[in-house]
Amino acid sequence: MALIEARHLSKVFGPSPKKALALVRGGMSKDELLAKTKNVLALDDVSIAVERGETFVVMGLSGSGKSTLIRHLNRLIDPTEGEIVIDGVDVLGLSIRELERFRRGKTAMVFQRFGLLPHRTVIDNVAYGLEVQGVRKAKRRATAAEWVRTVGLAGYEDRYPSELSGGMQQRVGLARALSTDAEILLMDEAFSALDPLIRSQMQDQLMELQARLRKTIVFITHDLDEALRLGDRIAILKDGRLVQVGTPAEILLNPADAYVRAFVKDVNRARVLTVDAVMKPPPLRLTDETLEQALAAMQRRGAEIGYVVNDRGYRGIVTREAVNAAIASHTAPTVESLAVDAPSIDAGSSIAEALPATLSSEYPVAVIGADGALAGILSADRVGEVLTPPAEIKEAAE
Ligand SMILES: Nc1ncnc2c1ncn2[C@@H]1O[C@H](COP(=O)(O)OP(=O)(O)OP(=O)(O)O)[C@@H](O)[C@H]1O
Numbered sequence: 001m002a003l004i005e006a007r008h009l010s011k012v013f014g015p016s017p018k019k020a021l022a023l024v025r026g027g028m029s030k031d032e033l034l035a036k037t038k039n040v041l042a043l044d045d046v047s048i049a050v051e052r053g054e055t056f057v058v059m060g061l062s063g064s065g066k067s068t069l070i071r072h073l074n075r076l077i078d079p080t081e082g083e084i085v086i087d088g089v090d091v092l093g094l095s096i097r098e099l100e101r102f103r104r105g106k107t108a109m110v111f112q113r114f115g116l117l118p119h120r121t122v123i124d125n126v127a128y129g130l131e132v133q134g135v136r137k138a139k140r141r142a143t144a145a146e147w148v149r150t151v152g153l154a155g156y157e158d159r160y161p162s163e164l165s166g167g168m169q170q171r172v173g174l175a176r177a178l179s180t181d182a183e184i185l186l187m188d189e190a191f192s193a194l195d196p197l198i199r200s201q202m203q204d205q206l207m208e209l210q211a212r213l214r215k216t217i218v219f220i221t222h223d224l225d226e227a228l229r230l231g232d233r234i235a236i237l238k239d240g241r242l243v244q245v246g247t248p249a250e251i252l253l254n255p256a257d258a259y260v261r262a263f264v265k266d267v268n269r270a271r272v273l274t275v276d277a278v279m280k281p282p283p284l285r286l287t288d289e290t291l292e293q294a295l296a297a298m299q300r301r302g303a304e305i306g307y308v309v310n311d312r313g314y315r316g317i318v319t320r321e322a323v324n325a326a327i328a329s330h331t332a333p334t335v336e337s338l339a340v341d342a343p344s345i346d347a348g349s350s351i352a353e354a355l356p357a358t359l360s361s362e363y364p365v366a367v368i369g370a371d372g373a374l375a376g377i378l379s380a381d382r383v384g385e386v387l388t389p390p391a392e393i394k395e396a397a398e
């Protein structure tokens with residue numbers, strides 16, 4: 001079961017939320033609702049499910065409801081309608097005391113403006129989350145010191161936030177959130193106030209930590225590059241509505257509508273898309289067939305080549321011509337011995353990295369998975385297809 005679930009979440013800010021929601025259900029738009037009733041529709045029937053260990057990015061333009069959504073997850077905001085279930089617990093059903101315990105133990109938040117206590121040193125800021133949890137002083141100093149080191153701030157323990165750069169301050173914020181050992185990290189535009197270079201360093205650090213810690217992260221951003229880098233999946237909000245949820249590749253390759261298309265149109269697709277997201281299954285895999293069987297299979301599939309694999313993985317390609325010649329010569333070698341080296345690429349590499357091999361190879365290039373086995377193939381045609389933004393495909397078709 002998903003760790004975090006929001007079900008049919010709707011939120012109206014204003015004098016008469018329930019009534020306003022009824023008007024929305026009757027077809028009234030967000031703008032009309034505001035003009036006529038002074039109610040703001042912030043979320044409109046949003047359902048999401050975030051899996052354990054997932055980095056789930058929420059993006060959308062300013063005012064689309066991102067902060068409202070994330071604040072529902074630790075119930076800083078109560079919905080007008082809908083449910084929030086975290087780890088099987090109905091968060092709206094918690095008493096005030098239970099809610100306090102849930103917030104401190106299960107979730108940690110990292111804020112855009114760092115949210116540090118100015119009169120506390122770095123280490124005391126990091127220890128603060130533990131203090132709130134009621135951890136003893138010696139223990140919390142030790143744990144905090146460890147996290148200060150982990151985020152690369154060793155030596156700065158006794159400095160004050162004002163003595164640190166923005167990036168360093170946000171590292172303190174991150175260390176504070178991580179030190180509480182909360183399973184869920186809620187990050188609302190956590191890196192948006194940072195300079196581009198520092199920002200990308202923070203993204204690297206978060207990904208490094210996440211590879212090790214496997215937290216469940218809900219990360220809000222309005223920066224698509226950041227979303228594509230960090231997100232296992234990305235949810236796109238527009239005017240309080242969920243427009244699309246998908247992996248970065250799904251969002252890039254199949255944007256749900258013009259709003260999403262506008263977001264993705266300037267993305268460097270070759271850098272963002274990975275080979276495994278766009279490869280095709282191998283048309284013909286050959287293992288220990290006889291030459292005659294291999295030839296028959298090639299004829300049946302209309303395949304000029306086969307991809308030879310054995311239990312150690314991918315061995316190379318064999319051409320129909322070579323199989324024919326071997327049969328004619330009556331030398332009866334194995335299919336494997338006819339395999340010739342051909343370029344291969346790793347499933348995890350970007351299209352940009354795979355480009356040279358793909359373009360220089362006569363045949364679709366073998367894609368090798370992390371286990372060394374043949375995972376798929378990638379042709380130059382397919383690369384061309386995925387590098388063309390969908391808008392252009394559509395225009396060309398019109
Ligand atoms: N406390 C509030 N009272 C009234 N309206 C609010 C409140 N909080 C948010 N809103 C409205 O709800 C809508 C969604 O706001 P929200 O802050 O969730 O957007 P956002 O996507 O986080 O935007 P940003 O990128 O600017 O942070 C907006 O129209 C906003 O004006």
Ligand SMILES: [Mg+2]
Binds near residue numbers: 066067068
């Ligand atoms: Mg916001």
